[in-house]
Ligand SMILES: Nc1ncnc2c1ncn2[C@@H]1O[C@H](COP(=O)(O)OP(=O)(O)O)[C@@H](O)[C@H]1O
């Protein structure tokens with residue numbers, strides 16, 4: 001009896017050990033590419049990253065060619081892409097955050113209503129629409145009809161539509177975690193409905209909402225396809241929302257298409273990757289430090 | 294002892310019906326009176342409609358449009374349905390089954406939440422006074438005066454529940470509704486709350502839902518026994534416990550159900 005038991009434990013330990021290796025191997029297979037990508041970008045891209053990289057717009061082909069042929073660092077940077085991205089992300093956030101929050105709260109407050117069910121399904125469908133199609137839609141709505149030409153506004157609209165389902169979803173899910181009794185405590189003090197929402201629901205779920213917004217932002221920061229059809233790109237720094245602007249991912253595409261600017265592809269990609277990664281980590285940090293719920 | 298002097302009713306419930314689903318009355322034709330400066334216990338097996346009856350008294354059911362309420366409830370002779378909700382809820386405070394301090398607020402902010410959430414402006418000195426008085430009334434002041442600016446959720450369950458009582462009485466209500474306020478607490482915290490309620494009835498009128506018979510016997514002056522949505526029997530607690538008129542009350546008190 002005793003011996004049998006020991007034997008059993010031994011066998012179990014062995015199986016356990018094998019599984020452990022399998023899991024470690026599986027994890028490695030998924031983690032190694034990330035390190036390879038970041039390492040590769042860092043090695044090839046770090047040389048171009050200096051102050052000018054952030055303060056100057058992209059070089060023209062001629063400047064890049066002379067620098068490349070003499071083996072020097074390519075002059076210029078991604079400032080036009082940074083400002084364009086900033087402008088569009090800001091405009092998209094201004095549209096998507098209030099709209100997404102309101103829709104999410106509406107869905108949460110009217111969970112059982114048929115109309116809410118329809119909106120919820122539409123949101124899910126929207127999340128699955130390929131981003132290039134959202135670009136086409138923004139092209140038709142804004143480029144053709146509002147700004148009558150490629151514009152930052154059109155890009156923002158495309159990005160807004162991408163952000164919306166993510167924010168709506170995270171808002172509804174975060175609110176669902178607030179116990180009903182907290183809401184009722186506010187009502188029992190005579191607090192009207194709308195005040196309960198902005199003085200209790202939103203503050204209580206703030207970190208959850210912030211996490212959702214940050215994830216939506218990191219999702220749109222790298223979007224390229226819809227911007228090609230809307231913001232188009234621009235060689236200079238511009239803050240005019242009715243005019244074409246560049247964006248960091250658009251610049252990466254431009255650099256890629258110019259054989260003299262290959263080095264800038266790596267630097268710009270490195271920057272974008274690190275930026276999005278830190279945004280992701282930040283949202284995780286906020287999520288893990290959730291104070292209230 | 295003071296019952297004969299102060300037996301004037303604060304709340305009068307007349308033929309009250311409440312249905313969550315059409316035709317299914319969770320409260321079925323209940324008429325009753327709640328006497329001033331007393332503790333009225335509402336007893337009965339789980340699901341008999343105690344919470345439903347209690348939540349009608351501050352019109353909390355109105356949050357859920359599907360709930361149907363029929364009948365009349367008078368507070369000091371005035372129909373509560375003709376009052377503004379904020380006035381009613383300032384006069385009729387509520388403490389819930391689970392402690393529910395606002396998690397985004399400090400202890401201090403929780404006590405004055407009724408004012409701040411309703412945008413009722415107070416001077417700092419007024420607020421300080423309300424906080425200190427309310428916390429003293431619930432015997433929490435000495436325990437928390439050092440950390441008034443910490444989150445209320447950092448307190449123990451029993452302390453949180455006393456904080457919730459403080460939040461309700463900061464408004465200086467007439468009536469305090471309590472829905473099984475000790476069911477989530479340990480015996481020590483429970484007995485503290487019970488002592489507190491006995492103390493509070495000097496100033497307020499308390500309506501206490503409990504499915505703990507001994508609690509009702511210990512601290513209540515008046516008792517109601519509900520069964521399947523009906524008010525089976527109501528009266529002095531001693532009388533109801535020693536000499537129940539209805540067979541169902543007797544069965545409940547002797548532990549035959551619930
Ligand atoms: N939100 C609700 N929706 C539908 N039915 C409910 C709801 N709340 C309570 N009920 C029903 O109403 C009856 C009374 O419930 P309740 O007042 O909570 O009882 P008690 O507090 O005495 O345990 C029960 O049959 C319960 O199932």
Ligand SMILES: [Mg+2]
Pocket residue numbers: 343344345
């Ligand atoms: Mg109940």
